Amino acid sequence: MNMRKSRRFFCAILIILFSLSLLSAAEEAPWYIGKRIASFSNTGLQNVDESTILDIQYAYLDEPFTDELFNELQGELYALDYFSYFLAEAQRTGEGNNELEIVMDFYELPYINQVAIEGNTGIKTKNIEEVLLSGEGTFLQEQNIERSKEEIRKLYEEKGYADTEISSSYEIDETTNTVSLVFTIIENKQKRIGEITFEGNTTLASDQLEKQLFSKTISYFNSGYYNPSTIETDKQNLITFYQSNGFVDAAISEVRTEDISREDDEYTRLRVIYQIEEGEQWKFGGIEVEGNTVFSDEQFQDLISMKEGAVLDISRVQKEIEAVTDLYWNNGYIFNLISSDMVRDEENKVITFILTVQENQQAIVEDIRIEGLTKTKPYVFERELTFSRGDIFSKEALIRSAQNIYNTLIVTDVQFDIINGSEEGTVVPVYTVVEGNQMDIQFGATFGGNVDGFPVSGFLQWSDKNLGGTGRDLAITTNLSPDTQNFSISFTDGWFKDYRWSNGLSFNFERSKKQSVLQRGIGSEYYTGHDVAILEDNAYPLGYDSYLSYLAADKALPANSDLMSYLYYRISLGYNTGYTFMFRPGSLTVGGGLSIGLNYADYNHSVYDPYERLIKLYGDSWKFSNRLSLSFAWDGRDRIENTSKGYY
Incomplete structure (x- = not known):
C-alpha cells in the first residue's frame, strides 16, 4: 500500500474512530454537539512544532461544536501535509463538565532531516537542492519524491544531459520518525548540437527554418545544449512557420540525431536532422458567414483585412475569425452556436473558410459580481465598469472593465468569468480580484555631512492609496537633514x-x-x-x-x-x-x-x-x-x- 492510499485508508479509519468515540448511548444528538470548545490537547507530535497546530486550533476555541466545524479544522490540519492521520476524542471539561475538550493524537509523516545528492558532477549540489520538493526540513511524501526527480531531470536536460538516470532511496529511523533521503544520479555523457540540418524542405530555405528554432548549434556565444524538450517546441515552431506561409498540411515526420563527435570533444556532438513534409502551398479564399440575419455580409467583410488570393496564414485567419465572432459577442449574442469549416479548391489551391451561425437571443446582464474584496468598498470597482445591470452583454465592455479595475492599482490581479443568470437569456459577469499591498512605509537614515552639522539625515514616507477602502490616496513625507x-x-x-x-x-x-x-x-x-x-x-x-x-x-x-x-x-x-x-x-x-x-x-x-x-x-x-x-x-x-x- 503506497503512502497516498494508506493516508486515505487512515482518513476513513479516523472518521469511524472519531464517530465511535463521540457517540453516546442515547439515541438523541451526542452530548458534545453545540458544546463550547474550551481547549485542545495534542499528543503524538515528534517533529511538528505544537505552536503550528495551536495557531490553527486557536480560531476554533469558544466556538460551539458542529460536525461542519470539525471537518473544517480537519481540512486545515491535513492541508499542512505533515500527518498520515490523526485520531480525535471528545472529553468533558469546565464547570459542571459542560464544556468540550478535544484530545487529538497525531501520527506524523516521516520527517526528512537529511538529503544527500550522489553522482552529480555536471551540476552543482546547491542547484539541485533548490529544485527539490522533498528537501531537508519537509515531510516524506512519495509524490513529492517523484516530482523532485522530474525537476532534477529537467535541470539536467537544460544542460544537455538528455540521458540522465535518477533514482531515490531512503531509510526511516522508527525511533525519531526521521528520514535520510538519497538521490542517486547517473549523468551519462553530455550532448551538444554541432549541426542542424533539414530534409524535405523544397520551398522554404534552411536558414529561414533555423531561425524558428530555440535549439542552437555550439558556438563561441552559445553552449548548444541538446534538450529533448526544446526539440519538441522547435517542431511546433516549424509547423507554425509553415502554416503561416500557406503550408497548412506541413508536418515534421521525424527528428533524428547522428553522432559527429570529434576526438578532442569532452561531450557527444550531435547532428540534429528535421525530416519535413511540406505539402502543398495554399492561398486564402475568404471567410463566408452562413445563417446570419442580424448582421449583413457586408458588415462581416468590413472586419476582414486579408485579401483573397494571398498566401494563407492560419494564425492570421484565426484572428480574422475571432474578429467576425466578436461582432456577435460585443452585441450580446453569446448564445449563438458557430461552427467553422475549411473548403478546399484542389485545382486552384485555395481554401475558403465557412462559418455557420445558429443565431439565438441577446444576453442581458442580470447582475454583476465583484469577489475577493478584503478592504476595498464595492463601489470603488463598480464605478470602473463600462456596463451596468440591464444592459446588453458585450465582450469588449467585459474586458475593458477588467482593465479599468486593474488600473486602479489597488489590485494585483483581475480574473473574469460569465455564468448564467436566474432567467433564460441572462448572464452574470463575475470579477475576482486580488487586492495588493495598498499601504507603503519607507524610512531610512544616512550618516555623513560637514563638520559643523549633525551628521545624520533621515526620511520617512507613508502612503495609503486606498484610504479606508475608498480608493482615495493619502501620503505623508518628511525629510530631516542638517x-x-x-x-x-x-x-x-x-x-x-x-x-x-x-x-x-x-x-x-x-x-x-x-x-x-x-x-x-x-x-x-x-x-x-x-x-x-x-x-x-x-x-x-x-x-x-x-x-x-x-x-x-x-x-x-x-x-x-x-x-x-x-x-x-x-x-x-x-x-x-x-x-x-x-x-x-x-x-x-x-x-x-x-x-x-x-x-x-x-x-x-x-x-x-x-x-x-x-x-x-x-x-x-x-x-x-x-x-x-x-x-x-x-x-x-x-x-x-x-x-x-x-x-x-
Missing part, C-alpha cells in the same frame, strides 16, 4: 461622485539652509533674472568689478568671503484637478493646478546683500509666490502596470 527639513502631506480623490473628475490638495513646509550664495557687487543693481542688452549695465556679484569681468571668468563663484548664506522658509498650499475623457482607443486627461506659497529668507541685513532681487524681497518680509500649471495626457495603454500594448 541643511534641509521638509514636511508634506497630500490627499487625492480620482472621482467626484460618478464622474472621473479628480481633485487633490497638498500642503508643504520647507526650511533649508542656502550656502555659497552670491552677493550684490558694489555699485551694481540687483539681478532680476535676465540680462539687459548693454553688457556694461548688467548686474554683477561681489568680488567682480563689472559684468564683463564676471562673464570673462565664466561666471565662477568668487572667494568665500564674498559669499553669503541664509535660511529659506516656504509654506505652500496646492490644489490640482483634472477630468478624464474615456474613448475606445484610450483616455484623455486634461488637468490643472494652483499652488499658493509664502516665502521668507532669513539673513543678517547689516552684513549681507544678496545678488538676486528675489532673495532681497523675501528677506524684507514674507512674500507670496503662485504657480499655475496646465497639463494634457493621452493614455492608450491597456494596463498602467505590466503594459502589453499601447503608449502614454
Whole structure:
C-alpha cells in the first residue's frame, strides 16, 4: 500500500474512530454537539512544532461544536501535509463538565532531516537542492519524491544531459520518525548540437527554418545544449512557420540525431536532422458567414483585412475569425452556436473558410459580481465598469472593465468569468480580484555631512492609496537633514461622485539652509533674472568689478568671503484637478493646478546683500509666490502596470 492510499485508508479509519468515540448511548444528538470548545490537547507530535497546530486550533476555541466545524479544522490540519492521520476524542471539561475538550493524537509523516545528492558532477549540489520538493526540513511524501526527480531531470536536460538516470532511496529511523533521503544520479555523457540540418524542405530555405528554432548549434556565444524538450517546441515552431506561409498540411515526420563527435570533444556532438513534409502551398479564399440575419455580409467583410488570393496564414485567419465572432459577442449574442469549416479548391489551391451561425437571443446582464474584496468598498470597482445591470452583454465592455479595475492599482490581479443568470437569456459577469499591498512605509537614515552639522539625515514616507477602502490616496513625507527639513502631506480623490473628475490638495513646509550664495557687487543693481542688452549695465556679484569681468571668468563663484548664506522658509498650499475623457482607443486627461506659497529668507541685513532681487524681497518680509500649471495626457495603454500594448 503506497503512502497516498494508506493516508486515505487512515482518513476513513479516523472518521469511524472519531464517530465511535463521540457517540453516546442515547439515541438523541451526542452530548458534545453545540458544546463550547474550551481547549485542545495534542499528543503524538515528534517533529511538528505544537505552536503550528495551536495557531490553527486557536480560531476554533469558544466556538460551539458542529460536525461542519470539525471537518473544517480537519481540512486545515491535513492541508499542512505533515500527518498520515490523526485520531480525535471528545472529553468533558469546565464547570459542571459542560464544556468540550478535544484530545487529538497525531501520527506524523516521516520527517526528512537529511538529503544527500550522489553522482552529480555536471551540476552543482546547491542547484539541485533548490529544485527539490522533498528537501531537508519537509515531510516524506512519495509524490513529492517523484516530482523532485522530474525537476532534477529537467535541470539536467537544460544542460544537455538528455540521458540522465535518477533514482531515490531512503531509510526511516522508527525511533525519531526521521528520514535520510538519497538521490542517486547517473549523468551519462553530455550532448551538444554541432549541426542542424533539414530534409524535405523544397520551398522554404534552411536558414529561414533555423531561425524558428530555440535549439542552437555550439558556438563561441552559445553552449548548444541538446534538450529533448526544446526539440519538441522547435517542431511546433516549424509547423507554425509553415502554416503561416500557406503550408497548412506541413508536418515534421521525424527528428533524428547522428553522432559527429570529434576526438578532442569532452561531450557527444550531435547532428540534429528535421525530416519535413511540406505539402502543398495554399492561398486564402475568404471567410463566408452562413445563417446570419442580424448582421449583413457586408458588415462581416468590413472586419476582414486579408485579401483573397494571398498566401494563407492560419494564425492570421484565426484572428480574422475571432474578429467576425466578436461582432456577435460585443452585441450580446453569446448564445449563438458557430461552427467553422475549411473548403478546399484542389485545382486552384485555395481554401475558403465557412462559418455557420445558429443565431439565438441577446444576453442581458442580470447582475454583476465583484469577489475577493478584503478592504476595498464595492463601489470603488463598480464605478470602473463600462456596463451596468440591464444592459446588453458585450465582450469588449467585459474586458475593458477588467482593465479599468486593474488600473486602479489597488489590485494585483483581475480574473473574469460569465455564468448564467436566474432567467433564460441572462448572464452574470463575475470579477475576482486580488487586492495588493495598498499601504507603503519607507524610512531610512544616512550618516555623513560637514563638520559643523549633525551628521545624520533621515526620511520617512507613508502612503495609503486606498484610504479606508475608498480608493482615495493619502501620503505623508518628511525629510530631516542638517541643511534641509521638509514636511508634506497630500490627499487625492480620482472621482467626484460618478464622474472621473479628480481633485487633490497638498500642503508643504520647507526650511533649508542656502550656502555659497552670491552677493550684490558694489555699485551694481540687483539681478532680476535676465540680462539687459548693454553688457556694461548688467548686474554683477561681489568680488567682480563689472559684468564683463564676471562673464570673462565664466561666471565662477568668487572667494568665500564674498559669499553669503541664509535660511529659506516656504509654506505652500496646492490644489490640482483634472477630468478624464474615456474613448475606445484610450483616455484623455486634461488637468490643472494652483499652488499658493509664502516665502521668507532669513539673513543678517547689516552684513549681507544678496545678488538676486528675489532673495532681497523675501528677506524684507514674507512674500507670496503662485504657480499655475496646465497639463494634457493621452493614455492608450491597456494596463498602467505590466503594459502589453499601447503608449502614454
